[in-house]
Amino acid sequence: MARKNVLYAQSGGVTPVINATACGVIEAAREHKEQFGKVYAGRDGIIGVLREELIDTSKERKADIAGLRHTPGGAFGSCRYKLRGMEENQREYERLIEVFKAHNIGVFLYNGGGDSSDTAYKVSQIGQKMGFPVQCIGVPKTIDNDLPITDNCPGFGSVAKYVAVSIMEASLDVESMASSSTKVFILEVMGRHAGWIAAAGGLAQQEQGDPPHVILFPEVTFDEAAFLAKVDRAVKKHGYCSVVVSEGVRDASGKFLADAGVRDAFGHAQLGGVAPVVAGLVKAKLGYKYHWAVSDYLQRSARHVASQTDVDQAYAMGAAAIKLAAEGKSGVMPIIERVSDQPYRWRAGEAQLSRMANKEKMMPKKFISKDGMGITAAARRYLAPLIQGEAYPPYGKNGLPNYVRMRKVLLDKKLPPFEV
Ligand code: F6P
Numbered sequence: 001m002a003r004k005n006v007l008y009a010q011s012g013g014v015t016p017v018i019n020a021t022a023c024g025v026i027e028a029a030r031e032h033k034e035q036f037g038k039v040y041a042g043r044d045g046i047i048g049v050l051r052e053e054l055i056d057t058s059k060e061r062k063a064d065i066a067g068l069r070h071t072p073g074g075a076f077g078s079c080r081y082k083l084r085g086m087e088e089n090q091r092e093y094e095r096l097i098e099v100f101k102a103h104n105i106g107v108f109l110y111n112g113g114g115d116s117s118d119t120a121y122k123v124s125q126i127g128q129k130m131g132f133p134v135q136c137i138g139v140p141k142t143i144d145n146d147l148p149i150t151d152n153c154p155g156f157g158s159v160a161k162y163v164a165v166s167i168m169e170a171s172l173d174v175e176s177m178a179s180s181s182t183k184v185f186i187l188e189v190m191g192r193h194a195g196w197i198a199a200a201g202g203l204a205q206q207e208q209g210d211p212p213h214v215i216l217f218p219e220v221t222f223d224e225a226a227f228l229a230k231v232d233r234a235v236k237k238h239g240y241c242s243v244v245v246s247e248g249v250r251d252a253s254g255k256f257l258a259d260a261g262v263r264d265a266f267g268h269a270q271l272g273g274v275a276p277v278v279a280g281l282v283k284a285k286l287g288y289k290y291h292w293a294v295s296d297y298l299q300r301s302a303r304h305v306a307s308q309t310d311v312d313q314a315y316a317m318g319a320a321a322i323k324l325a326a327e328g329k330s331g332v333m334p335i336i337e338r339v340s341d342q343p344y345r346w347r348a349g350e351a352q353l354s355r356m357a358n359k360e361k362m363m364p365k366k367f368i369s370k371d372g373m374g375i376t377a378a379a380r381r382y383l384a385p386l387i388q389g390e391a392y393p394p395y396g397k398n399g400l401p402n403y404v405r406m407r408k409v410l411l412d413k414k415l416p417p418f419e420v
Contacts, residue, residue, distance in 0.1 A: 004106025009042035011112030014074035015155025017314035023068035024318025044077035059409035067404030070393035072303035113142030118357035138333035145196035150335035157310030157386035160200030168204035171211035178240035188275035201244030202375035211242030218248030220372040247271040308389025344385030
């Protein structure tokens, strides 16, 4: 019997380090040559698998695979695509099995967040229900840091570092001009329903009174009066006010302050644009000149200011997924377990996919200050290690990072086309 091949697919929003995970998968699988055949990657994630568009990673240069460790984006393409229940859409599941069979795939690695754990879990049930055994293993990733059980999620540490560094730098800018010009700067960050990324902005505070002076979390109902009062106090005390606002902040009726009105395949509202809403309030009610910025995809792709801890963990999760596959496991996900805060130590553990799927881990109350607009010492203890270390990408003569691109050579198709 020929060795089974491994199929790897990226899913959902990408991160600055998701390719480091891909690198971990591919390099670790090569070390288990006796057990695994080739590593294939779905072009644009599960959509590519359904279309039988499988990239043969053995056709990539070894140096390019190594370069994935420092290249942002999703090198093989990612997607937001929800596989519905087996009853509703058996055809898609059968198609996956046909593709797996046609290309001798014995291991399916799905690299994503909560939604993707759900998909991976469903696919893990396919083998049993449809009589074709495939080991399905989730691989954690999400900048939102909202997966349960794992201590933190690959991708988050680098975005946290980007946000902390950015608010620190922008605050120095505002401070220097505040006496005659801008008095309030507002930075919007991602994170959907969870305030982990916003909280990371608080790491910029080294001493009492340091910016950001206000952090707005999705976990805390927006209180306009309290917010404006805090901004005003900061301006009066420090001459300026720096604010980090999470895209997922809601008003008392539960409505997002900024909901673009668009829904993705999972029914999530497309968020973004809360910074100008909040800035408008500051201008209308306090009259201060402001600037605002939406970090948006800049935060999600900022590999130039990545956290070394995050890069190491992202790579390790890819390698750990292969180890689990080598041990014959299925329906599981490697996770990060914190051993100690100081010195920070962690190890790879494992969790059942069924426990990871469709659950969002919010910031606990003990991480949010009493007034609801700052972080606590406990939050700092949790967050600080995750941004430790700098993992600069190598730069070329042109002054730009040497990011790699995959050749993406597809396998020959063996099956009839399939509409997705
Ligand atoms: O899930 C990660 C994330 O970056 C969220 O923080 C954000 O709300 C969302 O993805 C944006 O998704 P998209 O790029 O599909 O609009």
